[in-house]
Amino acid sequence: MRIIAGRWRGHRLKPLRGKGVRPTSDRVREAWMAALGADLEGAVVVDLFAGSGALGLEALSRGASHVTFVDLSWGALRVLRANVGLLGAGTLTRVVRADALGYTKRMQREEVDLALADPPYGRGLAGRLLDLYGERPFAGALWVEHRSREELPGCSGLRLRQRVYGDTTLTIAEADA
Secondary structure (H helix, E strand, O other): OEOOOOOOOOOEOOOOOOOOOOOOOHHHHHHHHHHHHHHHOOOEEEEEOOOOOHHHHHHHHOOOOEEEEEEOOHHHHHHHHHHHHHHOOHHHEEEEEOOHHHHHOOOOHHHOOEEEEOOOOOOOHHHHHHHHHHHOOOOOEEEEEEEOOOOOOOOOOEEEEEEEEOOEEEEEEEEOO
16 A cells, blocks of 8 residues: 555555455545545545545645544554654644544534545445534535445435445535535
8 A cells, every 4th residue: 555646655554454454445545536636735634434544644645734534443543653654744644533423523614624534334334424414514525435336315405426436436525505
């Protein structure tokens, strides 16, 4: 696993290992970041279900100003902190041990430009996260990775777009103003 583009392009990251670990592929991460494009420049980002931190670190490498990483697993946090250290990104990041869904209840939309989320597949977490965002938008936009065949809620009051990459879909949610 490596940083694909930006100031840390080519830097290798420590992977998260274990049963049930499913990191975002380089191909999907590249497409995701390319789709975000200029929206990353200077953005304040939160990386929910952060795992190794690859997604948020890629955002920082491409111009985000700050990333808060949220994960509940001690093992993931150890790997994440090691990756932040490898890049010397400590002053640009905050690492929080918390349940990602619960953490969104403390977030304020005006403080977070972009929420990125790659929840574990098969637990309905992508749908629950979209429900929470629909009830109270906690960021300017929410980008969620999930299995393409996963059923998602209706999300009234949200503008939804999707990008499909085989079995992986990125759902982009923005609240009506």
